[in-house]
Amino acid sequence: MNNKNDNCAANPTCKKYSIAITSFVMGEDIGMPKEELFEHLKHCKTCQKDLVDWRDTHKVMQMEAEAKTPAFKQNIADMARQIKHEIAPPMPDAISIVKIGNAAGTLWHCLGENGPLPLTALPEVCKLDPPTTKDALVWLLSEKKLDLDEKKRPNIVSLTPEEQNLYFEETGKFGQIEG
Amino acid sequence: MPDKTSTDEQLILLASSGNEAAINALLMHFFNPLRFYILKNKWCFDPILIQEIIHQTILNVLRAIKSGRFKPIAFGLFKSYLFQTCQNTCFEILEKEKAAPKPGTDCFPKETVGLPEALVWSRDTDYFDYDDKRHKLAKALPTLTVEQQRLIELRKQGVHYSDMKNDPILGKYTIDSLREMMYIIKCKIRNTNDTNENE
Numbered sequence: 001m002n003n004k005n006d007n008c009a010a011n012p013t014c015k016k017y018s019i020a021i022t023s024f025v026m027g028e029d030i031g032m033p034k035e036e037l038f039e040h041l042k043h044c045k046t047c048q049k050d051l052v053d054w055r056d057t058h059k060v061m062q063m064e065a066e067a068k069t070p071a072f073k074q075n076i077a078d079m080a081r082q083i084k085h086e087i088a089p090p091m092p093d094a095i096s097i098v099k100i101g102n103a104a105g106t107l108w109h110c111l112g113e114n115g116p117l118p119l120t121a122l123p124e125v126c127k128l129d130p131p132t133t134k135d136a137l138v139w140l141l142s143e144k145k146l147d148l149d150e151k152k153r154p155n156i157v158s159l160t161p162e163e164q165n166l167y168f169e170e171t172g173k174f175g176q177i178e179g
Numbered sequence: 180m181p182d183k184t185s186t187d188e189q190l191i192l193l194a195s196s197g198n199e200a201a202i203n204a205l206l207m208h209f210f211n212p213l214r215f216y217i218l219k220n221k222w223c224f225d226p227i228l229i230q231e232i233i234h235q236t237i238l239n240v241l242r243a244i245k246s247g248r249f250k251p252i253a254f255g256l257f258k259s260y261l262f263q264t265c266q267n268t269c270f271e272i273l274e275k276e277k278a279a280p281k282p283g284t285d286c287f288p289k290e291t292v293g294l295p296e297a298l299v300w301s302r303d304t305d306y307f308d309y310d311d312k313r314h315k316l317a318k319a320l321p322t323l324t325v326e327q328q329r330l331i332e333l334r335k336q337g338v339h340y341s342d343m344k345n346d347p348i349l350g351k352y353t354i355d356s357l358r359e360m361m362y363i364i365k366c367k368i369r370n371t372n373d374t375n376e377n378e
Binding site for chain 1: 233
């Protein structure tokens with residue numbers, strides 16, 4: 001039973017090309033030489049629009065069908081898990097106070113030796129991994145042994161003047177750091 | 180799973196706080212529209228690279244929300260931010276991979292040069308395209324006849340017209356009638372009134 005919805009070609013000539021376009025997009029035999037269709041497409045804006053519209057609709061149809069497959073859902077679930085870990089890294093199941101204390105000592109010596117350092121450079125200069133560096137920083141900051149210049153990006157970290165003097169006294173290295 | 184009544188904004192905020200179910204729901208909703216957007220703009224055809232782009236896009240957007248650089252006060256705003264981020268991320272990744280598309284024929288895979296694909300390529304791809312088409316399909320497909328639905332089903336499985344001879348429903352049709360039937364389906368989908376309540 002045909003009704004007005006069953007025809008979407010602009011004119012009768014275009015109908016056979018519109019049928020061919022439908023098959024062309026789907027990778028089927030188009031029932032006419034390809035050259036004939038391409039030649040018509042060069043001049044007919046309506047059929048060009050038809051081609052774009054049906055190509056997109058067909059692609060959406062394929063993607064929607066794919067989205068219902070278990071493989072697709074599994075892929076999305078894996079991606080979600082990965083993104084979750086990247087946004088909020090999981091909490092460690094144990095922490096070592098000795099390890100953090102030792103790292104705080106390393107960081108204190110490193111800052112005494114090198115003077116003020118950008119926050120982002122600390123792991124590399126002090127040879128500590130970033131999470132441990134963060135723990136050690138918090139330790140030293142809570143003991144008021146560090147100054148943090150928050151106006152600069154990245155923030156600049158240094159020992160407080162008292163701690164810097166203490167470092168010089170302990171190591172006997174005087175006058176190496178100016179200011 | 181997040182509560183069914185939770186709004187899109189709540190879903191986005193949940194996802195940005197690292198809720199796996201919310202991230203999953205967000206990906207289920209946006210993976211295909213983003214993939215379609217990248218493909219339609221012909222920025223990239225490599226499925227692995229496309230997946231990497233989408234992964235990085237979602238990550239960038241959620242990090243921006245988490246850090247307060249972007250506030251998703253409306254879902255429409257979120258969508259436009261997401262697709263703009265997708266475009267930026269796409270070019271960043273392609274630049275790293277040395278695969279950024281250049282103007283001219285480099286925009287097309289070699290095999291499409293000279294084909295209608297090159298004639299109809301347009302830069303102004305709207306990111307609402309996917310949802311518009313999806314809603315039209317959802318409305319039109321249930322109105323098809325049994326034969327038409329069977330034809331769609333077989334085509335989704337990749338069965339060609341010439342291999343439908345043994346099908347109990349479509350076996351009686353010639354290839355020409357199947358072509359015509361698919362044309363009618365296309366017209367039905369196109370002529371379906373699209374009223375998208377979600378936008």
